[in-house]
Amino acid sequence: MAMKLTFWGVRAEIPTPGTDYVAYGGNTCCVTVEGDDDSQIILDAGTGIINLAKTLLGGPCGKGQGRLEILLSHTHWDRIQGIPYFIPAFIPGNQLTFWGPHTNKQGLYELLDYQMHKEYNPIFALENIGSTIRTHDLASHQEFDGWRIDAQMVPQRTIVSVSYRIERDGATIVILGNVPESLDLTPGVVEFCRGADLLLHDSAACDPSEGPDENVEGHAVQHAITLARVAQIPKVALTYYRPHRTDESLDRFLTEATAGVDDVEVISGREGLKIEV
Amino acid sequence: MTIRFWGVRGSYPVPGADTARYGGNTSCVEVRLNDGTHIILDAGSGIRPLGHALMEGAFGQGVGEAHLLISHTHWDHIMGFPFFEPANVSGNRLTIWGRKREGYPLKDVFAGQQVFPFSNRPFDNFKADLEFKEILEGEPFSVGGAKVIAVHLNHPFHDLGYRIEADGKILSYVTDTSPYEDILLEDEFVKDPNDAMPAIGTPAAERQQACYDSVIESLKDADLAIYDTFFEPEGYESRPHWGHSTPVHAIESCKKAGVKCLALFHHAPDNTDAAMDDVVAKYQGEVSSDPLEVLGAREGEELTL
Numbered sequence: 001m002a003m004k005l006t007f008w009g010v011r012a013e014i015p016t017p018g019t020d021y022v023a024y025g026g027n028t029c030c031v032t033v034e035g036d037d038d039s040q041i042i043l044d045a046g047t048g049i050i051n052l053a054k055t056l057l058g059g060p061c062g063k064g065q066g067r068l069e070i071l072l073s074h075t076h077w078d079r080i081q082g083i084p085y086f087i088p089a090f091i092p093g094n095q096l097t098f099w100g101p102h103t104n105k106q107g108l109y110e111l112l113d114y115q116m117h118k119e120y121n122p123i124f125a126l127e128n129i130g131s132t133i134r135t136h137d138l139a140s141h142q143e144f145d146g147w148r149i150d151a152q153m154v155p156q157r158t159i160v161s162v163s164y165r166i167e168r169d170g171a172t173i174v175i176l177g178n179v180p181e182s183l184d185l186t187p188g189v190v191e192f193c194r195g196a197d198l199l200l201h202d203s204a205a206c207d208p209s210e211g212p213d214e215n216v217e218g219h220a221v222q223h224a225i226t227l228a229r230v231a232q233i234p235k236v237a238l239t240y241y242r243p244h245r246t247d248e249s250l251d252r253f254l255t256e257a258t259a260g261v262d263d264v265e266v267i268s269g270r271e272g273l274k275i276e277v
Numbered sequence: 278m279t280i281r282f283w284g285v286r287g288s289y290p291v292p293g294a295d296t297a298r299y300g301g302n303t304s305c306v307e308v309r310l311n312d313g314t315h316i317i318l319d320a321g322s323g324i325r326p327l328g329h330a331l332m333e334g335a336f337g338q339g340v341g342e343a344h345l346l347i348s349h350t351h352w353d354h355i356m357g358f359p360f361f362e363p364a365n366v367s368g369n370r371l372t373i374w375g376r377k378r379e380g381y382p383l384k385d386v387f388a389g390q391q392v393f394p395f396s397n398r399p400f401d402n403f404k405a406d407l408e409f410k411e412i413l414e415g416e417p418f419s420v421g422g423a424k425v426i427a428v429h430l431n432h433p434f435h436d437l438g439y440r441i442e443a444d445g446k447i448l449s450y451v452t453d454t455s456p457y458e459d460i461l462l463e464d465e466f467v468k469d470p471n472d473a474m475p476a477i478g479t480p481a482a483e484r485q486q487a488c489y490d491s492v493i494e495s496l497k498d499a500d501l502a503i504y505d506t507f508f509e510p511e512g513y514e515s516r517p518h519w520g521h522s523t524p525v526h527a528i529e530s531c532k533k534a535g536v537k538c539l540a541l542f543h544h545a546p547d548n549t550d551a552a553m554d555d556v557v558a559k560y561q562g563e564v565s566s567d568p569l570e571v572l573g574a575r576e577g578e579e580l581t582l
């Protein structure tokens with residue numbers, strides 16, 4: 001096993017407490033990728049990152065010696081709203097490095113600081129948080145600690161999202177941070193994904209104009225499977241479920257969408273699930 | 278006056294089986310008056326399921342009207358608003374009340390949650406009629422058949438509690454607040470709690486006492502007090518600057534004010550249902566020989582005063 005993927009939050013838009021959401025989970029986006037030596041990358045910082053913190057505090061993060069790398073697909077709330085409650089961020093000595101996109105007007109640090117402003121947050125500003133926060137505007141290729149990371153900006157309906165290709169010890173995963181408009185496979189995206197061992201693909205675009213009954217998830221799953229076939233990826237993992245999708249509804253959708261598919265393994269992400277690659 | 282809890286959790290929503298009974302949604306309380314007036318206290322994540330329920334009635338037809346009273350604009354008290362379905366329906370009328378803060382218009386603070394690149398739900402896309410009204414503590418105003426007065430609460434960058442008198446009953450909503458014992462929280466960031474502890478005899482100490490007196494007045498003879506009891510005493514000791522109280526403080530204030538029933542509220546995220554049962558039982562035990570009744574607010578619970 002070269003890499004292990006762990007799901008901490010698979011919910012889109014806003015956390016969904018309640019018994020109808022317990023099986024897949026109600027925390028917003030957060031996935032970790034670990035290497036054999038426990039080296040770890042965090043993908044997105046929705047509320048799922050808050051539970052991740054509990055597993056980190058027993059180690060260097062609890063002593064102010066933590067070094068965390070957090071890759072963000074974009075800065076919608078469901079990808080960053082866990083940061084103000086992420087305990088390692090509050091411990092002096094810890095160093096958190098965020099990688100992600102910026103806008104024409106604001107760098108990544110400024111975007112993350114916005115969430116901490118005094119009218120919204122009792123810490124008033126990111127600089128008061130305690131740990132050292134570094135931000136890296138995205139580069140197309142990064143290497144550190146045995147990780148090789150490629151990043152590609154993929155325009156989506158409501159935001160430009162970052163897709164990551166992560167390689168370690170000969171295993172590769174690709175994260176597609178949102179779904180495109182149509183089923184057409186953009187050539188650039190196919191090449192970016194080609195030959196990966198696993199494709200982590202969102203199940204929704206979260207365009208508010210999409211009605212609750214529209215088969216957004218079916219469309220997304222179809223795209224993921226088609227992309228996997230063309231790019232020769234044997235495994236697809238799904239995440240990012242719309243808030244109104246109960247466990248029962250997701251079970252139904254995902255079963256229907258994957259019926260008869262036997263050439264690609266499709267895994268439904270859920271909180272607590274671990275996948276080895 | 279009927280009250281229903283749609284979100285009772287503090288800080289951030291807590292999904293999962295362990296918190297499902299008391300509920301993981303953040304602050305949102307619905308108040309319905311006998312004359313049909315609809316009041317909503319805070320717009321935490323609980324306002325999303327409230328909105329869906331309201332769509333079954335007048336709000337789904339575009340003839341709904343409600344008043345949203347905001348204690349403060351920290352995320353856990355406004356994060357549900359972009360997902361409040363009635364705001365998407367033309368004809369619905371929503372009046373949003375909150376504290377006036379120089380340089381921070383209430384409408385802009387709300388809209389600021391729905392800007393690019395943080396949200397894909399632009400504020401201007403709302404079709405309902407939204408009116409923002411800014412008030413200060415001590416200024417009475419009417420909401421339908423209710424008389425409402427806001428009170429200053431002890432929380433970073435201002436917070437309002439609300440006393441609502443209607444239908445011959447009194448509801449007092451007191452969240453979020455630190456007790457007015459050790460610290461006074463206002464406009465500045467407090468890194469070290471010792472920096473914000475007024476020394477006896479100073480104007481700050483007098484203000485602290487005056488604020489506390491006004492909270493007692495706001496609670497006076499209330500049929501129900503919904504009170505921020507985030508901390509247990511040990512938790513509060515090290516974090517008075519977080520701006521939250523304990524059941525001990527809440528009970529003391531409620532007894533002084535002659536409150537009939539206290540609902541513990543704004544539960545800490547780590548408090549599982551089992552832990553909350555213990556907290557509630559403990560404090561019910563402490564008031565067992567008092568006229569004050571104590572309960573632990575739970576999502577879905579409805580009370581008629």
